[in-house]
Amino acid sequence: MTAAETAAESWQRWTEARAAAVSAQHGPLALTGTHWLGPDPEQIPGLPGEWWAADGVVRLDAKAEYGIRLESAAAAGALDGEVSLRPDTDPAPERATLGELRLVPIEREGELALRVFDPDAPARAAFAGIDTFPYAPDWAVAAVFTPFESGDRALTVPNADGKERPLAVTGQIAFTLCGEEYALTVSRSGGRLSGVIADATSGHETYRFRFITLPAPDADGRTVLDLNRAHLPPCAFADHFICPFPPPGNRLPLAVEAGERHVVTG
Template identity: 40%
Template sequence: MGFDEEWHSWHETRERYAGAEYGPTALESTNWLITEPAAVEGVPGLWALTGDGGIRGTDLGTSGSVVTLHGPQTLRLGRRELRVFDRRGAVALRVFNPLRAEREAFGGIDAYPPRQGWRIRASFTETPGESATVTAVDGSVHEQTLAGRLRFELDGIPLSVSVTRTARGGLTAVFADGTNGIETYRFRFLPIGEPDDDGTVIVDFNRAYLPPCAFSDQYLCPQPLAENRYSLPIRAGERAVVRGR
């Protein structure tokens, strides 16, 4: 499979994922609970934290049944699906609704045409013991360990990007550029391959993708670090969600 074919296959997979019945466009609410049972909009019963990282629902249906959710467990109530969301020990109940208006209007993901020139050679340097302050879109702040920095050139201008590791261990970056708010969403995510033994890695901006909060404002995405904000336009990768199908 050639370069263009691989990119189009990746792009189609991304669109299927985003528009899936219980994909990111279906996220209806993120509900921060307490130990006292409370109602959640659109969902029957009363919901509360269990104290051990789980969520308990009571007064479900005429039988008054009780259900407890932990970790990756999910629960379907009618068309809605309930999931546990754990943000560094703070637990919320997420509700996914395939009938959410934004999902029903989802028409795809607009993206720049793939171009080989956006595959850029970079050098990776580890940053042991270094961390950075990350601010999420809801204003929450936390310290995150940096995996390293990538150094490369765009249009002859030397740049660097600080990268972290995902929960699965892969390298990733959050970046902003001169297209944001005009041609593209406010920031984007960028997957990074593992460097070679000499620290060389190919950064493929064609694979820059929209964060989950582009599909639903109920996601709490991390924003780019100050050093990952560029005035240069990076016209590669995903641009914006297409509405109106």
């Protein structure tokens, strides 16, 4: 935020950037499938070749005529023969393309899958924006982060696909909202903090849960929780994402009438 820009103007730019990001050519709305792979070669609906998981990578038996190319080296020609694609958890992940499709290998808890992003996805075509509550400065409050004394923890929580998976958390933020004191469990993402929350609006006035992101805390743990920027998780835009549900204690008893509410379709 620039010196001359108000908090409301900064929030407005944020909402516009959010809508642009989720509706981008290969943004969340373009995800049409997450295909989990086993050790035996198999066909993925709508894609040529055979795909499987082996030795921590996604394997593909391709022919040049299929037209599948590495996204980072499309000019090198189409893939031919048996090739490996490193997943998103690898320090040097690899993605492929097939025409306008983007093919993204992912790894979650040792399991490998291929995600397919299609710019012609019906959800992307139907997108008409993100419904938000009006900006209100009272929803931005001071918070203090305290890391867990024992270090990061892994809490097992349900995910949007029905499975339970560990969620890495690093501590809690404490804050006062509407005259009451609260605490939320959060994770550290780079220097910033992030969390998964629900409140009294979840599941009817808003999506069933939302994500929050906080600036990196200072040396004393001070940061800001701005619930005007509570945002929809990826699974609100496509069913094929596997978002974590809020961990225990992260359901606020009050109605947080701030931030993103629902996806709007035309």
